[in-house]
Amino acid sequence: MPAPINEFKQALARGDRQIGCWMSFAEPICAEVMGTAGFDWLVIDGEHSANDVRSIRDQLVALAGSDAHPVVRVPIGETWIIKQALDCGAQTILVPIVESAEQAREMVRAIKYPPFGTRGVGAAAARATRFGEIADYVATADDQTCLLVQVENRAGMAALDEILEVEGVDGVFIGPADLSTDMGFKGNSAAPEVQEMIADAVKRIAAAGKAPGLLGTTPDATQGYFDMGAQFLAVGIDVLLLARAARGLAAEWKAK
Numbered sequence: 594m595p596a597p598i599n600e601f602k603q604a605l606a607r608g609d610r611q612i613g614c615w616m617s618f619a620e621p622i623c624a625e626v627m628g629t630a631g632f633d634w635l636v637i638d639g640e641h642s643a644n645d646v647r648s649i650r651d652q653l654v655a656l657a658g659s660d661a662h663p664v665v666r667v668p669i670g671e672t673w674i675i676k677q678a679l680d681c682g683a684q685t686i687l688v689p690i691v692e693s694a695e696q697a698r699e700m701v702r703a704i705k706y707p708p709f710g711t712r713g714v715g716a717a718a719a720r721a722t723r724f725g726e727i728a729d730y731v732a733t734a735d736d737q738t739c740l741l742v743q744v745e746n747r748a749g750m751a752a753l754d755e756i757l758e759v760e761g762v763d764g765v766f767i768g769p770a771d772l773s774t775d776m777g778f779k780g781n782s783a784a785p786e787v788q789e790m791i792a793d794a795v796k797r798i799a800a801a802g803k804a805p806g807l808l809g810t811t812p813d814a815t816q817g818y819f820d821m822g823a824q825f826l827a828v829g830i831d832v833l834l835l836a837r838a839a840r841g842l843a844a845e846w847k848a849k
């Protein structure tokens with residue numbers, strides 16, 4: 594039995610648009626609810642949410658019955674956390690703050706087994722192999738792992754062309770919040786200068802045959818990124834969905 598097919602990776606390779614959502618509650622039951630919504634992909638955010646490897650694992654379990662593909666964002670691009678996420682059953686890894694082609698190559702190696710890669714071999718007892726049931730996992734997993742790197746500051750943008758030449762990078766996510774802050778537009782990813790840089794990066798990513806990705810947290814921003822051609826596009830964050838709905842409901846009934 595081979596490793597599960599990564600249909601999200603295949604969709605990106607076909608050029609299909611994939612609509613997703615960020616998950617920041619760091620709670621399995623919330624992931625299970627989000628898994629019923631109909632998104633193509635869902636981010637388990639290990640960078641800006643109170644996630645650890647156990648909660649990441651538990652959210653992967655919660656999404657096992659969903660058609661939404663789980664994307665695990667690790668807190669930082671380090672091999673030890675990536676191998677833990679992969680052994681927990683993640684197949685798609687999102688790495689924040691990638692600033693060079695060498696860093697991107699290191700991340701590609703981290704999601705692949707030796708001799709090409711550096712991923713540690715501990716799958717026999719891991720959830721990734723269904724605890725040993727997937728006998729051919731180690732031999733077949735590399736084709737199903739998917740690497741998405743985040744380019745989200747001026748250094749990364751300066752290295753974007755070299756990053757795009759790295760084989761094994763499947764997609765490049767532009768982080769609007771971090772990019773705008775690094776560009777000097779703190780809290781203002783809508784600044785024309787930021788939007789111009791994002792639009793240019795999306796074109797270059799697509800022209801290189803990689804998938805461009807973005808996250809919009811307001812209708813206008815999301816529509817703008819959709820129109821730019823973002824291929825894997827997150828259209829919201831679970832925490833904001835609840836917070837905004839709750840505030841609106843309270844205001845509606847308290848105003849009566």
Ligand SMILES: O=C(O)C(=O)C[C@H](O)[C@@H](O)CO
Pocket residue numbers: 641743745767768769770771772808
């Ligand atoms: O820089 C960004 O924007 C991202 O990487 C997404 C944020 O980290 C996400 O948490 C929304 O603020």
